[in-house]
Structures are given as C-alpha cells and as structure tokens.
Amino acid sequence: MVKRPILALIHILESFTEWTGKLISWLTLFMVLVVVAVLLLRNVFGFSAIPLQESVTYMHAIVFMLGAAYTLKHHDHVRVDVFYHRFSHRTKALVDMAGFLILLLPVCVFLIIYSLDYVIFNWKIKEGSSQPGGLPYLYMLKTLLLALPITLVIQGTAQFLHNMAYLLGWKALPHGTDEDTEAVPQVTGDQEMKHG
Template structure:
C-alpha cells in the first residue's frame, strides 16, 4: 500500500504544477488585456477574438488555480476562533468542512455540468460573435477542470487531516 505522505505529496505536486500554469496564464492574460486596450484606444482597432482570449484565460486562471489555492489555504475562512485552536482541532474542523461541504458541492458541480460540457463538445461549440474564437467547448470544459483540480486537492487535504488527527507521522 502506498504511504499516505506519498500520495498526498503527489497530489500537491499536481496542484503546484497547475499553480505554475495559472501564473503563466495570468501573465499572458494581463499582456493580452493591455494589448486590447492599446489597439482599441491607441489605434482604434478592435478584435473580438483577442477580447475573448482574455476572457478564456480569466476563466482558466480561476478554475485551474483553485486546487493550488486550497493547497495554500488561500480560500476564504473566518479565522476569529480557528487561528487560536490546536492543530488537531483545526484538522477536525477542516475535515468536517471538506467532507460535508466541499466534497458534496464538487460532486454536484461535476454531475450537473457533465452533460452541459459534453453537448458543447458534440457541437464543437464556438463563439456566437463574428470573429470570435471557435473554442467555447474548451472554455466550458474548465468547469470540469475546476472540479478535478479541487477534488484532487480535497483528497490530499482529507488525507492530511486524517494524518494529523491520528497523530501519525507522514
């Protein structure tokens, strides 16, 4: 059987890799947004495809970076009490939230968006705008990317909580 620390570390590496990709996409998004502004106001040239590229990258940054954010505990949390609790109590609260809130929501998102994404792929859905990108099906797939990235990191966090609660060394 694989040691808990081994598979937690493997999932953490995937989340860090997605975080690095997200950082690169964020830089690209900022550069493209600047280019859109420069072209529009500097040269009075507009590009629907370029504008949609910025929107697609924006979606990718938020969906693919979600697991990385969970890895670094960057999600919203009210720390009024939590910050003063012991590590074991924090792990118990985290485990409860992961299993009773995050996991069911992720499963619901995955289940309810599957057909939506698959229909888009079947139609090779593209932009309704003239000159837009023919890649709407990829953008919609980011919903499943969000579910997968967060689900993987949730599994790692659950493992980390259980390890902490059991008092085992990883």
Template sequence: MAFSNTLLKTIHAIDQFTEHTGRTISWLNIAMVVLTCLTVIMRYVFNHSSIIAQESIMYLHASIFLIASAYTLKHDEHVRVDIFYHRLSPKAKATVNLLGTILLLIPVIGFIGWSSWPYIESSWRIYETSQEAAGVPLVYLLKSLILAMVAVMLLQALAEILRSITILTGIEVEHSAKHEGAL
C-alpha cells in the same frame, strides 16, 4: 508503518501535482495582462477592437480561476471566516478541515460536476463556437474547464482529507510546502 509511508507518499504526490499545475497555470497571468494592455492600446490609440483578443482574455481568466483553485486550496488561501479557527489546536483544526472537506467541499464540487455535465456535453455535441463571427471557436473547450476544475479540486480534497487524518492519528507529515506562499 507501511500504511503511513503510503499515506505520506500519496499526499506528497498530489501536492506536487497541484503545485506544478498551479505554478504553470500562473504564467497565464502574464499573457492575460499583456493581451489586455494590447487590447486597450489597440482600442484607444488605433481605434481598432479585436473580438478574438477580448474573448482570449476571458478564456485566460477562466483557465487561471478554474485550474488554480486547487493550488489555492493547497495553500489554504480560500476565503474563510476565521473567528475561532486560528485559536484551535492542530488536531482541532484538522477535525474542522476534515469535516469541512467531506461535508462541504466534496458535495459542492460533486454538484458542480454533476450539474454542469449536460451543459458541457451539449457544447461538445455541436462543437460550440463563439456567438461572434470573429470570436474564439473553442467554446466547448472553455466549458470543459469546469470539469477540469472539478477533477483538480477533488484530487486536492483527497490530499487535504489524508493530511487531516495524518494529523489526527499522529503521523508526522511535512507542512512546509503547504505555506510556501501563493502566487
């Protein structure tokens, strides 16, 4: 009983962190849309372009895409070829999810982290800036978002593994938060 309580608390804590992070990062969508509109207006109405504004849009998009990936995983909204999956029993789905997370997700995320480390490390070593004189001088921080994505995805992968284990072992777990709807 103590093990199942610890398991459920761990899943809940990770899910709460992912939910909070995903909802917080989603506000960057508004900033990105506003900045995109302002950039277009400046370019086509006032015949003025801003490299820092254009690069900021790219930074916002990368932040949303990379950091919200765990939120998307939590809500089971990643692209899936679902030919048979929807017909499976909850235990069979849990088995597929468990094997997919262990055999596919974790190795791919691990490879992304491992292969991107030299790229990110060299950027930090020189405090890489934009190639444009008027660009955003924080390229090394942008590249670091790759490692942030690896961290949040591995954390949520752990929650997904534990959730699958609870289903396979018959431990009651709350599923309502999983499908509240993505942002």
C-alpha cells in the same frame, strides 16, 4: 505498510496542485500583456481584435477556475475564522477533514453531476463564439465547469489524507501549518558525523 503509499499519494496530489497553480500564475502576466495589446490596437490603430478580446475572457476563466485548488492548498480562500485559529492542531485537523467530507466534496460532486451533460452537449455541437470572427473554442472553455470541482477534489483529498496522517502520527503537523515543509528536519551526513 499503508503509511508509505499514503504519504506518497499526498505528495503526488499536492505536487500536482502546486505545479498547476504556478503554471497558471504565469497566465496572469500574459493576460495583462494581451489586455494592453487590445487597448493599443483599438485606441491607437483603430483595430478591433475580437479573438484577442475573447482570449482575455478565456485566460481569466482559466486562472479563476483552475487556480481555486492552488488557493485552497495555501489557505488563501476567504473564510470566517472566529474560533478556528484558537483550536489545537488536532482539532483543526478534525475540522478540516469534516469540512472536506460534509461541505467541499458534496458541492464538488454536485457541480460535476450538474455540469456533465452540459459540457458533453457543448462538445458534441462544438459551440463557438457568438461574435463574428471570435474564437471557436467556447466548448473547451465550458469544460472548466468540470475541471474546477475535479481539481478541488484532488487538493481536498490531499489535505484530508495529510490531516489523517497527522492524526495517525505519520506527519509532524496538520495541513496548512506554516511549518509544514520544515516539520521533519533532514539530517545531513555532516550532522551525522558530529553526533557520531
């Protein structure tokens, strides 16, 4: 009875991370185009576009802070892997679950608690750029201090549940295995007719 809701929740959480990660990835292309535009304006036309320059900082922060969960989902973070790759699937699942509970979750909770008052204060005063003519949305940028740990907790929870589902026999493989998407073969109507 509990199996279906948990598997559905895993799918929803991981889909959210995947969707946001792919959306943010397009921002890197736009960021490069803006940097080229800033350089052309400054060096060719002698025009200093402060809002454009600051927008690059905003975009870089968004890519870095909101892309962390996507990176976690695809196991692309740098980590020391001396023993982990030799572990069985079951041991890897247990290590990942413990890592979430002992390391990732406490750090994210700390970041949320530590940043919350600071972000609220910035929203109250509507802090803007210190540069004349700069972007007036610095308080929104600082909200990423909360968005980073929240998105990491979302993805970490998805991975924890995925590994738990594997240990309970609800998933064929633990999270992070290359064959995740191909673990359970889909039987088509033609295949059913052949076996029938």
